[in-house]
Amino acid sequence: MTSAPTTWTIAQVAEEFGVTHRTVRHYEDLGLITPERRGTQRVYHRRDRTRLGLILRGKRLGFPLEQIRTIIDLFDAPRGRRTQLEYVLGQIDERRDDLEQRLRDIQDAIAELGEFERRCREDLDKLA
Known part of the structure; x- marks a missing residue:
């Protein structure tokens, strides 16, 4: 058996x-x-791979690099994991709120676009 x-x-x-x-x-x-x-x-080393995984996960979730840096640096702090998790949970709440607002904005824009399309089609039908 070979080791990793x-x-x-x-x-x-x-x-x-x-x-x-x-x-x-x-x-x-x-x-x-x-x-x-x-x-x-x-x-x-393993630490670099772990940190890179955290960076990329943070980027996928839309966190800016400075927040990702804070999260990663907290892991190395004396209270480490607990402080990191408390901070991350706060950031998750903020990110979720931001994404939910964006989703509402997109849904509103789609509805408005649909209404505009409907009126354009009615006007086009009147011209036919």
């Missing part, structure tokens, strides 16, 4: 998460991940 690797290359990390090398380097430039450097090669 303990380090990964940028190519392996990028492929695993479905992102480009440039994306991985961007998160490194922002200090969100900190791979070990061996000469010019980046060596990613």
Whole structure:
């Protein structure tokens, strides 16, 4: 039985998460991940992969990078997990409220568009 690797290359990390090398380097430039450097090669550890997964999940949920940074940094804080979870729950509430408002706005726009379309078709029928 072979054991799982303990380090990964940028190519392996990028492929695993479905992102480009440039994306991985961007998160490194922002200090969100900190791979070990061996000469010019980046060596990613489990911590980097975990952080990259959190970054990408946060992005999918629409969180800005600064909020994602705060969440990740809280994980390293002394109270760590509890503080992180309390903060994340607050952010989830805000994000949900924002998305629900956007959904209402989209539904209103679709209804308005439907009404406008109906009036245009009536006017077109009158011209026929």
